[in-house]
Amino acid sequence: MTLDGKQPKLGDLIEISRYCYQHWAIYVGNGYVVHLAPPSEVAGAGVSSIMSIVADRAIVKKELLSVVAGGDKYRVNNKHDDKYDPLPSNKIVQQAEKMVGKEVPYSVTSDNCEHFVNTLRYGVSRSDQVTDTFTVIGTASVVLGVAGLIGMMLYRSKREKQ
Structure with missing residues (x-):
């Protein structure tokens, strides 16, 4: 339809x-x-x-x-x-x-x-579907990478204070 x-x-x-x-x-x-x-x-x-x-x-x-x-x-x-x-x-x-x-x-x-x-x-x-998918994957990878880096920095900072 x-x-x-x-x-x-x-x-x-x-x-x-x-x-x-x-x-x-x-x-x-x-x-x-x-x-x-x-x-x-x-x-x-x-x-x-x-x-x-x-x-x-x-x-x-x-x-x-x-x-x-x-x-x-x-x-x-x-x-x-x-x-x-x-x-x-x-x-x-x-x-x-x-x-x-x-x-x-x-x-x-x-x-x-x-x-x-x-x-x-x-x-x-x-294919816009392919381009859009790779854009989403790339953006998600950057966000996860930054979150991981922040997490690592917080963990290291917490460990140093102990």
Whole structure:
């Protein structure tokens, strides 16, 4: 079910909200999308598709958006249109259709479904999910490091007073 009521147009990026992440597809018309699916990915699988993290290969599939989304919510999200010029929609669809059935390298950090659709639409491989995750991990590491350092200083100061 769509989050925003907006009907997708050819070449639109479709963001599907899964349990802990977003799955991405590209709209190719007549209710179909093309998406990158690790072999463990089952359409509409939600939590079980998290196993895709360990996959190193994926299959490009063309399936009905309703099947890929399953019961999960989705929306059109061409979020980088203000930063990159999208390729012509007919070219996006043509490139996507050419990829269907191919097995391609997959990595959750460098070759995932979001990289795949951004490459098709903008010619730029990027995944904000990956960037955002590394930013959170980096920030948490700094906070934990500072907390550890303060703890060590307090412990040392307490020990010296004894």
